[in-house]
Amino acid sequence: MHGDNGILPIVEVIHWIALGVMGTVYTLRLIWLFKFPGTRDRQLPGEERGSTSIAVPLFSMGNVAMPWIMESTRKNLLFYASFVLFHLGVALGIILAFTNTFTALHQNTWVASLFMILMGMAFLVSIGRVVRRLVSPVLRLISTPDDYFSLLTLTVWFGLGVAAEAHLVGMLRSEIWLVAYLVATSFFLIYVPFSKISHYLYYPFTRYWLGRTLGHRGSMSVSRG
Amino acid sequence: MSSSMPSHKAQKMMELLPQKLNRQVVGSLLACVHCGMCHESCHYALTHPDDPRMTPSYKADQLRKIFKARHDWTGRVFPWWVKATTPMTDEDLEKLKDIAFGTCTNCRRCTFNCPMGVDTATLNRIMRGLLTRVGVMPEGVRVVSKDTWELGNQMGVLKEDYIDTIEWLSEELVDEFDDERAAIPIDKEDADIIYAINPREVKYDPRTITNAATIFYAAGANWTMASWGWDQTNFGLFSGDDELGAATWKHLQETFKNLGGKRLVISECGHGLRSTRCEGPNWAKTDQDFIMESAVITMARYIKEGKIKVDKNRNSQPVTFHDSCNNARSCGFYEEPRELLEMVTTDFREMYPNRTENYCCTGGGGAMSMAEYTPRRLKSAKIKADQIRETGARVVVTSCHNCVDGLSDLIKHYKLDCEVKQLVDLVAEALILPGK
Numbered sequence A: 001m002h003g004d005n006g007i008l009p010i011v012e013v014i015h016w017i018a019l020g021v022m023g024t025v026y027t028l029r030l031i032w033l034f035k036f037p038g039t040r041d042r043q044l045p046g047e048e049r050g051s052t053s054i055a056v057p058l059f060s061m062g063n064v065a066m067p068w069i070m071e072s073t074r075k076n077l078l079f080y081a082s083f084v085l086f087h088l089g090v091a092l093g094i095i096l097a098f099t100n101t102f103t104a105l106h107q108n109t110w111v112a113s114l115f116m117i118l119m120g121m122a123f124l125v126s127i128g129r130v131v132r133r134l135v136s137p138v139l140r141l142i143s144t145p146d147d148y149f150s151l152l153t154l155t156v157w158f159g160l161g162v163a164a165e166a167h168l169v170g171m172l173r174s175e176i177w178l179v180a181y182l183v184a185t186s187f188f189l190i191y192v193p194f195s196k197i198s199h200y201l202y203y204p205f206t207r208y209w210l211g212r213t214l215g216h217r218g219s220m221s222v223s224r225g
Numbered sequence B: 001m002s003s004s005m006p007s008h009k010a011q012k013m014m015e016l017l018p019q020k021l022n023r024q025v026v027g028s029l030l031a032c033v034h035c036g037m038c039h040e041s042c043h044y045a046l047t048h049p050d051d052p053r054m055t056p057s058y059k060a061d062q063l064r065k066i067f068k069a070r071h072d073w074t075g076r077v078f079p080w081w082v083k084a085t086t087p088m089t090d091e092d093l094e095k096l097k098d099i100a101f102g103t104c105t106n107c108r109r110c111t112f113n114c115p116m117g118v119d120t121a122t123l124n125r126i127m128r129g130l131l132t133r134v135g136v137m138p139e140g141v142r143v144v145s146k147d148t149w150e151l152g153n154q155m156g157v158l159k160e161d162y163i164d165t166i167e168w169l170s171e172e173l174v175d176e177f178d179d180e181r182a183a184i185p186i187d188k189e190d191a192d193i194i195y196a197i198n199p200r201e202v203k204y205d206p207r208t209i210t211n212a213a214t215i216f217y218a219a220g221a222n223w224t225m226a227s228w229g230w231d232q233t234n235f236g237l238f239s240g241d242d243e244l245g246a247a248t249w250k251h252l253q254e255t256f257k258n259l260g261g262k263r264l265v266i267s268e269c270g271h272g273l274r275s276t277r278c279e280g281p282n283w284a285k286t287d288q289d290f291i292m293e294s295a296v297i298t299m300a301r302y303i304k305e306g307k308i309k310v311d312k313n314r315n316s317q318p319v320t321f322h323d324s325c326n327n328a329r330s331c332g333f334y335e336e337p338r339e340l341l342e343m344v345t346t347d348f349r350e351m352y353p354n355r356t357e358n359y360c361c362t363g364g365g366g367a368m369s370m371a372e373y374t375p376r377r378l379k380s381a382k383i384k385a386d387q388i389r390e391t392g393a394r395v396v397v398t399s400c401h402n403c404v405d406g407l408s409d410l411i412k413h414y415k416l417d418c419e420v421k422q423l424v425d426l427v428a429e430a431l432i433l434p435g436k
């Protein structure tokens, strides 16, 4: 466990509570989504490739890990790489938030380096994304205040994550970095279900449903994408 | 009326929205992260680089904003935070009409390029459907919809004219082959094949009917055309009106059942195949309970089974193939035409990209009936013109009547040295008839 600063245990409790809030809101969100009627294609499966099997929906869900499938990622591999870094940073950030009390783990130089490097890269990618969103007329047109706010706060969160990890490994002495990081995480946990960041909650469903429809018709297939 | 109240039409349109919401649609409305990755997949966006409104997510956002304002909790509590808004005036509806009908052919290319699986084309179709229900649509869409409701076909072909044309074609075939068996049967019961066509064929391009009839004759097919319920196209797909879509599809279904056919064969048409083969049963809320297929599959089967003989050397000009968006991206129909092309041509050249990645001919989504958007459509057709030019082909083959019109228009506009044909034309040209 951490040192004697009284604020840290309180912050940790808060962010576990925040996690509970997020879980509850997400559950309500999914209940709401599933209250809308389900659909199915009533036609017989499509020509030779049409399939009612679960393979195509699962394949569609795995789209995120197959940049060669879509032209938009195949032609923008750099953007795809930045997407991977960004989301790896998110994953590590979440792990950090819930494992920071395992000081032995984070005092391991290799572990700490991995966290700091990847979250640091995610931080840089995030700054790049803020700039991209501000500079591109297309993105400016479609962006909402939530889009900007979510991205800016994530950028700050990545930065704080690097500092928190640096604190855990002993590079930064002040505990304030960890406290700030956990407070930011708590804020996120509560904000996320109401923001665009909750897209990852919908991803499996939208991809599954799209894969089911297009797989049934033969427009999407495991062999051809 | 207070200015803070939506107009009657705007209010009505928003009240209709819940009827269109299902899990898949709501998922698409919720999941967009405004990443812009779909931008470069759209032919409108690519050809209008100075107009950010051409990006797919902007078009889908028009529906998304209304959904958020009326159904999504963040949008209801903090609308400005997520740009949730509702149309208030009839002018707002007109603007939505221009976006939904004039800047998107519902080609679904962006859908295939969205990492989140957002089906923007479906969202745009829903917007069209809502507007159509309150009478806001391009004049061409109104006329075609009215014709379909009234006469059961989208080009307002009167039954007498239809029968006259088929009989005239039939007599010519009998004369040509000097054989009564070459006649086109109408309303023959218990036929193996009921052949459904696009009204464009009977009105502007009867040659395709003659070609199909010749192939059926050569194959010794037991086939017929119907005097009613013969239109395999469906303007409900374009107008977004599911009721019209269902009614049109039911005409075909009733005809099929009444005549006791064994297989419905759909002449070459992308939106016709999609509507009849894929969407119709959904709109009509009926499970598909009879066999149907594209005429491309029928023709390929005849060749494979030796029912007809072809000489591919008769089609020796370089040909390329344009995938109709509806065929490829919404029906999974893209290998069969190529298989048939290989059987009846000697110099087939792919255009790139192709199959589900092909670009729209720009005549899709009913665009050919919306004259007010023609300049924008032709500008966006540059992508397709460049694709065709690069193949060096003299013949662009497509399995869609809409695409024939869209491609012919862009070939003229961009002064390409080629013509458009359908597979039925190439098969007829390659057909070896006894004594011919």
Ligand code: SF4
Pocket (backbone or CB within 6 Å): B031, B032, B033, B034, B035, B036, B037, B038, B039, B056, B057, B113, B114, B115, B116, B117, B118, B120
């Ligand atoms: S529709 Fe998909 S690709 Fe386009 S902006 Fe939204 S999430 Fe990104």
Ligand code: SF4
Pocket (backbone or CB within 6 Å): B041, B042, B043, B044, B055, B056, B059, B103, B104, B105, B106, B107, B108, B109, B110, B111, B120, B121, B124
């Ligand atoms: S469906 Fe086609 S035309 Fe419409 S926005 Fe998407 S890519 Fe563009």
